[in-house]
Amino acid sequence: MRAHPLLSCALLALALAPARISGQAPAAPPGDYAPADIAYGSGIYDAQCTTCHGANGDGVGGVNLRSGNFRNAITDLDLGRVITNGIQGTGMQAFRFDAAELAGIIAYLRNMNSADRGSAKLGDPARGRALVEGKGGCLRCHRVDAEGSHVAPDLSEVGALRSAGSLLRSLTDPSSQMMPINRPVRAVLRDGKVVNGRRLNEDTYTVQLIDDQEKLVSLAKSDLREYTILTTSPMPSFRTTLAADELADVVAYLLSLKGR
Amino acid sequence: MTRRSTATLALLLTAAASFRVHAQVTADRLANAAREPRNWLIYSGGYFSNRYSALTQITPANAKNLELKWMYQAAVAGGWQTTPLVVDGVMYLTQRPNDVVALDAKTGRVFWIYRHQLDPTQIVCCGSNNRGLAILGDTLYMGTLDARLIAIDARSGRPIWNTKVGDNTAGYSVTLAPLVVKDKVIVGVGGGEYGIRGYVAAYDARSGREVWRFYTIPGPNEAGFDSWKACPPDAKPYCDSEAWKHGGGSVWVTGSYDPALNQTYWGVGNAGPDWNADQRPGDNLYTDSVVALDADTGRLKWHYQFTPHDRYDYDSVQVPVLADITWRGTPVKAMVWANRNGNFYVLDRETGRFLVGKPFVKVNWMDTFDERGRPHQTVQPAGQPTWPGNQGGTNWYSPSYSPHTGLFYVSAWENYATIFGGTPVEYQEGRNFGGGQNRNYLPVPGAPGLPGLRRGPINNWTEAAATGAVLALDAATGEQKWRYPMTDVTDSGILTTAADVLFTGGREGYFHAIDARTGSLLWKASLGAQIVSGPITYEVDGKQYVTAISGLSLCVFGLRE
Numbered sequence: 126m127r128a129h130p131l132l133s134c135a136l137l138a139l140a141l142a143p144a145r146i147s148g149q150a151p152a153a154p155p156g157d158y159a160p161a162d163i164a165y166g167s168g169i170y171d172a173q174c175t176t177c178h179g180a181n182g183d184g185v186g187g188v189n190l191r192s193g194n195f196r197n198a199i200t201d202l203d204l205g206r207v208i209t210n211g212i213q214g215t216g217m218q219a220f221r222f223d224a225a226e227l228a229g230i231i232a233y234l235r236n237m238n239s240a241d242r243g244s245a246k247l248g249d250p251a252r253g254r255a256l257v258e259g260k261g262g263c264l265r266c267h268r269v270d271a272e273g274s275h276v277a278p279d280l281s282e283v284g285a286l287r288s289a290g291s292l293l294r295s296l297t298d299p300s301s302q303m304m305p306i307n308r309p310v311r312a313v314l315r316d317g318k319v320v321n322g323r324r325l326n327e328d329t330y331t332v333q334l335i336d337d338q339e340k341l342v343s344l345a346k347s348d349l350r351e352y353t354i355l356t357t358s359p360m361p362s363f364r365t366t367l368a369a370d371e372l373a374d375v376v377a378y379l380l381s382l383k384g385r
Numbered sequence: 386m387t388r389r390s391t392a393t394l395a396l397l398l399t400a401a402a403s404f405r406v407h408a409q410v411t412a413d414r415l416a417n418a419a420r421e422p423r424n425w426l427i428y429s430g431g432y433f434s435n436r437y438s439a440l441t442q443i444t445p446a447n448a449k450n451l452e453l454k455w456m457y458q459a460a461v462a463g464g465w466q467t468t469p470l471v472v473d474g475v476m477y478l479t480q481r482p483n484d485v486v487a488l489d490a491k492t493g494r495v496f497w498i499y500r501h502q503l504d505p506t507q508i509v510c511c512g513s514n515n516r517g518l519a520i521l522g523d524t525l526y527m528g529t530l531d532a533r534l535i536a537i538d539a540r541s542g543r544p545i546w547n548t549k550v551g552d553n554t555a556g557y558s559v560t561l562a563p564l565v566v567k568d569k570v571i572v573g574v575g576g577g578e579y580g581i582r583g584y585v586a587a588y589d590a591r592s593g594r595e596v597w598r599f600y601t602i603p604g605p606n607e608a609g610f611d612s613w614k615a616c617p618p619d620a621k622p623y624c625d626s627e628a629w630k631h632g633g634g635s636v637w638v639t640g641s642y643d644p645a646l647n648q649t650y651w652g653v654g655n656a657g658p659d660w661n662a663d664q665r666p667g668d669n670l671y672t673d674s675v676v677a678l679d680a681d682t683g684r685l686k687w688h689y690q691f692t693p694h695d696r697y698d699y700d701s702v703q704v705p706v707l708a709d710i711t712w713r714g715t716p717v718k719a720m721v722w723a724n725r726n727g728n729f730y731v732l733d734r735e736t737g738r739f740l741v742g743k744p745f746v747k748v749n750w751m752d753t754f755d756e757r758g759r760p761h762q763t764v765q766p767a768g769q770p771t772w773p774g775n776q777g778g779t780n781w782y783s784p785s786y787s788p789h790t791g792l793f794y795v796s797a798w799e800n801y802a803t804i805f806g807g808t809p810v811e812y813q814e815g816r817n818f819g820g821g822q823n824r825n826y827l828p829v830p831g832a833p834g835l836p837g838l839r840r841g842p843i844n845n846w847t848e849a850a851a852t853g854a855v856l857a858l859d860a861a862t863g864e865q866k867w868r869y870p871m872t873d874v875t876d877s878g879i880l881t882t883a884a885d886v887l888f889t890g891g892r893e894g895y896f897h898a899i900d901a902r903t904g905s906l907l908w909k910a911s912l913g914a915q916i917v918s919g920p921i922t923y924e925v926d927g928k929q930y931v932t933a934i935s936g937l938s939l940c941v942f943g944l945r946e
Contacts, residue, residue: 301829306843326842328872329873
């Protein structure tokens with residue numbers, strides 16, 4: 126497909142859209158946790174958990190979070206449940222974390238004993254915002270609150286939906302993180318008119334999309350001469366165009382976007 | 386004959402005709418349900434469970450003229466899986482959680498509603514589902530989520546008797562439509578996710594007294610008990626030598642019956658725990674099997690196990706479809722079956738002999754069958770996907786067999802896989818006994834997985850996670866004759882008619898009429914919410930109707946006049 130100029134601009138991933146996150150997946154093998162998730166989780170741990178569990182994870186009698194063994198949890202799913210529901214009859218209260226925060230805490234708990242807190246840093250959200258709005262050119266396609274374009278997925282609450290690791294991968298390898306629903310489609314109508322857009326919904330007979338003019342379009346497949354779903358994201362990789370510190374800043378900013 | 390006697394005779398004839406219209410549903414009528422296609426007397430349309438109707442008013446040529454005739458709206462949210470019955474112009478159906486509604490099948494106006502007050506301790510795994518009713522005489526029969534069987538007066542909606550089928554606090558429930566055979570009402574119990582010991586049981590239709598019970602998990606000294614093996618010395622600590630006590634084997638979809646053989650056939654659900662098969666060494670009979678029972682005594686005549694030692698939750702609760710076919714040149718009283726495990730089977734229903742086994746979707750949990758039909762299992766390495774996924778290549782939704790085309794029609798989930806992982810689980814009464822942490826196999830890490838039970842209005846998992854299709858298979862060989870693809874998977878049942886029209890729905894909310902011979906679309910209507918039950922057809926005052934339940938709406942279609 127020849128990419129439309131708007132789609133070929135420097136934009137943040139089509140991949141950045143609502144999704145379940147790795148922290149909710151059960152029983153991830155050790156070493157499968159993204160450094161960005163561990164780093165994000167460590168910050169939340171410091172803010173929310175140290176009062177009882179202490180900085181070293183051994184602040185509650187008989188509980189050592191650094192040991193990797195949890196009395197009430199075997200899998201990541203269990204850990205998430207304990208954190209979200211608390212443990213009745215104990216001091217462990219129920220916490221309300223969004224999906225990205227939960228993924229981060231679980232990643233940190235799984236790596237508490239080995240994580241080098243100096244090596245993975247989240248970056249500075251304010252600098253990240255400046256990059257998103259400036260050098261990165263992200264808002265030419267994406268939108269944050271009232272600013273930007275609708276062509277690519279809205280990022281206003283991406284920090285509550287995506288884990289830190291997923292956000293970082295979206296910036297460096299966009300196609301790998303592109304949600305199937307967000308795949309770009311190209312439709313050619315019977316009269317030859319071409320419609321390029323981002324898929325919003327699809328069924329056997331119709332497809333709903335937002336086109337490159339930011340219009341909501343619903344097409345009947347029976348009216349189409351061609352219909353192509355692309356698996357490559359039109360978003361460029363920022364692996365070389367942003368420095369590691371800059372990527373960390375952008376991730377920190379995106380993680381701060383929790384919606385209203 | 387005098388004028389007065391002539392008038393009296395005319396009156397009597399009128400009364401007789403009127404009586405005939407409102408006649409009781411005798412056991413004989415049930416056995417010959419196919420001969421009165423204006424009615425829908427049994428969950429699957431007849432004892433052979435073909436979901437095939439002899440009505441021919443709606444044809445491939447005029448199906449484009451179908452239009453909505455009436456709707457009935459249920460007041461309770463959630464998947465509506467029921468199949469209505471239609472008896473002489475009156476429709477009877479269940480709605481969540483355990484209501485029975487009687488309405489005019491021509492207009493949808495309600496005669497009465499019966500509401501069963503559920504025990505608040507009822508435990509069910511997958512929603513307050515009920516799949517329908519049975520009728521005998523003037524009495525309707527409904528199983529309940531709190532594991533009771535209730536007889537209800539079909540004219541007044543008043544309960545006649547109410548008997549306990551199982552212990553609802555231990556996870557037993559009845560979600561299927563009962564099957565009436567002669568003077569008995571036969572039901573099975575759900576609860577395969579709660580470590581029940583499943584059974585099929587028959588009750589006297591007049592009194593509600595239990596007449597026989599067949600345990601789907603054999604006990605000590607019973608045939609098949611040796612398929613629940615003792616733990617070997619080097620077994621893991623959670624291996625359970627008494628696993629049979631909580632072995633599952635639920636029965637949650639209505640069975641079939643062959644009057645000539647007097648055998649009733651029931652599909653049996655998964656073993657318990659669902660996914661950690663190491664806890665229960667052995668084949669685990671009769672889980673994931675079909676059992677053929679003597680309809681008078683409940684004694685086992687034969688069985689065939691589709692998935693021995695199941696680790697995938699491949700319930701074999703699909704409706705047993707009975708068909709008299711020609712197999713390799715020989716007439717066979719057959720049973721045809723598209724299983725949740727992804728294989729299509731043909732069995733001899735007199736003996737249970739395995740005749741055909743052939744995948745109808747991608748399968749990698751097994752590769753070959755031996756001559757007795759035992760699958761050679763190919764367990765995938767940890768972390769690798771298994772096809773079909775946890776919800777199966779198909780599931781509980783009814784297939785259809787058309788004697789007219791000789792084809793078997795099934796709703797299939799294609800390209801759908803799960804990464805299975807068993808974990809130890811301790812049995813605790815009334816608690817979930819799944820023993821697994823499974824993941825959808827996803828094309829993109831973190832992408833939304835295909836929802837097992839429900840979908841919203843947005844298909845955000847898309848074709849990347851799985852797609853659906855109606856498959857038409859040669860009933861004697863399993864060879865695919867045509868395929869009607871859908872973007873989303875489908876949980877809809879299928880209906881075929883003697884005019885070669887196939888009706889089905891799907892998760893996308895479309896209700897389709899498809900040419901049963903070719904698979905081409907004849908007509909469709911967008912009903913707005915997923916269709917998770919099977920359509921039926923019936924006739925009132927010479928007009929053919931067809932039903933579809935979409936979301937909370939029962940929609941009834943007929944031809945434009």
